[in-house]
Amino acid sequence: MRTVPSLFGRRALSVLSAVLLFAATTFASTEKVLYNFTGTPDGDEPYAGVVFDASGNLYGTTHYGGANKDGSVYKLTPGTGGKWTETVIYSFTGGNDGYSPYGDLIVDASGSLYGTAQQGGTLGHGVVFKLTLGTGGKWTQSVLHNFGSGTEGSMPTGSLVFDTAGNLYGTTYSGSTFSYGAVYELSPATGGRWSVHTLHIFNNNGHDGTDPLAGLILDSAGNLYGTTKYGGANNNGVVFELTKGTNGKWTETLLHTFNPANGKDGALPIGRLIMDSAGNLYGTTSSGGAGIFYGIVYELSKNTSGKWVETVIHGFGDSSDGGEPQSSLAIDSAGNIYGTTYAGGTAGGVLFKFTKGSTGKWTETVLHNFGLQSDGKNSDSSLIWDAAGNLYGTTQNGGTGGVGVVFEVTP
Numbered sequence: 001m002r003t004v005p006s007l008f009g010r011r012a013l014s015v016l017s018a019v020l021l022f023a024a025t026t027f028a029s030t031e032k033v034l035y036n037f038t039g040t041p042d043g044d045e046p047y048a049g050v051v052f053d054a055s056g057n058l059y060g061t062t063h064y065g066g067a068n069k070d071g072s073v074y075k076l077t078p079g080t081g082g083k084w085t086e087t088v089i090y091s092f093t094g095g096n097d098g099y100s101p102y103g104d105l106i107v108d109a110s111g112s113l114y115g116t117a118q119q120g121g122t123l124g125h126g127v128v129f130k131l132t133l134g135t136g137g138k139w140t141q142s143v144l145h146n147f148g149s150g151t152e153g154s155m156p157t158g159s160l161v162f163d164t165a166g167n168l169y170g171t172t173y174s175g176s177t178f179s180y181g182a183v184y185e186l187s188p189a190t191g192g193r194w195s196v197h198t199l200h201i202f203n204n205n206g207h208d209g210t211d212p213l214a215g216l217i218l219d220s221a222g223n224l225y226g227t228t229k230y231g232g233a234n235n236n237g238v239v240f241e242l243t244k245g246t247n248g249k250w251t252e253t254l255l256h257t258f259n260p261a262n263g264k265d266g267a268l269p270i271g272r273l274i275m276d277s278a279g280n281l282y283g284t285t286s287s288g289g290a291g292i293f294y295g296i297v298y299e300l301s302k303n304t305s306g307k308w309v310e311t312v313i314h315g316f317g318d319s320s321d322g323g324e325p326q327s328s329l330a331i332d333s334a335g336n337i338y339g340t341t342y343a344g345g346t347a348g349g350v351l352f353k354f355t356k357g358s359t360g361k362w363t364e365t366v367l368h369n370f371g372l373q374s375d376g377k378n379s380d381s382s383l384i385w386d387a388a389g390n391l392y393g394t395t396q397n398g399g400t401g402g403v404g405v406v407f408e409v410t411p
Contacts (some may be wrong), residue, residue, distance in 0.1 A: 029351075029367040030410040033375050034058075034084040034392075035076055036399040039065045042088055043072040044403040046394040048104045048159075049327070049382035050076070053111055056386075058084075058406065060394060061101040061115060065403065066091035070099035071117065073131060073139075076406060084406075089139040090131055094120060097141055098127035103159035103170075103215055104382055114144075116156035116170060123148030125175060126156045128168065128186060128194075144194045145186055147172060151198040153182035158215030158226075159272060159382075169199075169224060171212040178203045180210035180231065183224065183242060183250075199224075199250040200242055204231055207254070209238035214272040214328070225255075225281060227269040232257040236267035236288065239281065239300060239308075255281070255308040256300055260288030264312050266296035271339075272328040272382065282313075282337060284325035289315030294323035294344065297337065297354060297362075313354060313362045318343060321364055322350035328382035330391070338367075338391060340379035345369040348377025348398060351391070351409055368409050371398055376405035 037043050044065025050058040058076040066072030070092040076084045092099040098117030105115045113131040121127040125148030131139045147154045153172030160170045168186040176182040180202040186194045204210045209228025216226045224242040232238040236258040242250045260267040266285025273283045281300040289296040294316040300308050316323045323344030330338045337354040344350060348371025354362045371377030376395030383393045391409045399405035 031351075031368045031375055032082070032408045032410075033399065034406045034408055035086045036374070036401050037062065037065065037404045038401040039403050040069060041065075041067040041072075041091065042086060043074055044069075045396050046404045046406070047102050047380045047396055049384060049393050050406060051105050051107055051384065052386070053107055058392065059089075059105050059107070059113055060406065061103075061105060062404070063100055063102055068093050068099075070094040070120075071101050073101070073105070073113065073115070090141050092117060092120070096120065096122050096146075097143060098129060102157050106160050106162065108162070114160055114168065116158075116160065118155050118157055118173075121146040121148070125154030126172070128156065128160070128170070144168075145196050147175070150196065151176050151182060151201060152184040152196050153198075153201075155181075157213050161216050161218055163218055163222060168194075169216050169218070171214070171216060171226060173211055173213055176201045180204050181212050181228070183212070183216065183226070200252050202228060202231060206233060208232070208252070209240055209254070213270050217273050217275060219275060219279065224250075225273050225275070227271075227273060227283060229268050229270060234259045234261065234267075236260055237269045237285070239269070239273070239283070256310050258285060258288065260293070264290055264315070265310070266298060266312070266315075267293075270326040274329050274331055276331055276335060281308075282329050282331065284327070284329065284339060286324050286326045286342075292317055294318040295325045295341070297325065297329070297339070313337070314364055316341065316344060320345065321366065322352055324349075326380050327393075330383040330385065332385070332389075337362075338383055340370075340381060340383065340393060342378050342380060342396075345371075347371030349379050349395075351379070351383075351393075353411065367411055370395055374398070374400050376407060 043062030046062045050060040073090040098120040100118045128145045154175030155173040183200040185197045210231030212228045239256040267288035297313040299311045322341030324342040341349045346369040351368040353365045377398035379395045381393035
């Protein structure tokens with residue numbers, strides 16, 4: 001089985017608009033470290049972001065660490081004086097329960113948590129798991145699906161997403177018929193069991209994408225959107241849509257094939273897409289862009305003929321503006337876009353904001369430079385909001401323990 005490239009050990013067409021390259025404006029925001037990871041027994045390298053429950057607690061995963069050094073699921077509880085308390089609610093054992101989680105958790109209406117682990121399980125190729133809170137505050141893990149026996153692939157990496165009927169959708173990075181990953185659906189069945197259905201198998205035929213690292217998003221009509229890190233005509237990744245027909249069969253449409261050879265477009269998308277209220281898609285690539293190859297932020301929108309057109313919002317320079325964005329973006333009610341970069345900035349990546357002006361030009365503001373003191377560095381994290389407009393996420397490295405932090409930024 002192929003392993004994920006250096007992403008896990010870490011080093012770190014369409015009509016294109018002119019790429020914007022400029023020195024980023026720095027804005028005085030406030031960052032607060034909510035928790036510093038230490039490795040054992042709490043966790044090590046939180047690649048995933050965090051998620052709120054209905055009570056305002058935060059949950060997330062670490063790729064390594066925990067009691068068995070195979071990853072953990074943690075809870076952060078807010079207390080008086082702005083202090084947060086961390087509790088490890090589950091440590092993976094490296095066996096049938098899976099290990100090395102990477103994607104974000106999701107929460108259902110009852111407060112149960114769902115996620116994926118890249119490795120382990122009864123077949124050794126990863127699992128989808130659920131954590132349920134029982135009496136006495138104890139969390140119980142159950143495996144909903146073991147990968148490795150069918151066409152749904154192996155090494156589930158991206159975050160899951162629910163539809164309105166309670167079905168789960170996700171991607172696998174490798175495996176399946178052609179060993180390039182797949183899109184799958186898990187549906188609740190009788191007796192608490194879940195059934196798996198393969199919706200699409202990536203095949204590296206020079207047209208299709210391969211190796212999806214990111215999770216999926218759903219629109220209001222039930223269509224799925226995602227990216228693949230590789231594949232497509234230029235082997236630099238694609239953006240795809242899956243649409244369900246009246247016969248229940250899903251059809252893939254490629255919305256964009258990345259082509260950095262033109263000097264503007266990006267390459268190798270890793271983070272999940274987001275969609276605004278008008279149905280436009282936004283994402284990042286970890287490479288490519290204006291010949292500097294430190295990644296881009298892009299928008300995909302439909303033109304009057306229904307064709308999806310890419311606009312490059314920004315090409316990173318790995319200096320003051322950041323570089324190598326590998327996380328999902330966030331968007332506020334005003335249409336401003338926020339995200340993080342793994343590298344660049346003053347020391348170890350940045351948290352950025354893009355604002356669209358009246359002329360359609362986007363302006364970047366760096367809200368925070370990571371790695372300046374003990375605040376963490378190298379963020380792969382998606383960002384989430386609280387009701388007051390504060391942003392929350394994680395860094396993979398840095399902090400007082402050197403293995404990552406959970407942070408809050410007040411713009």
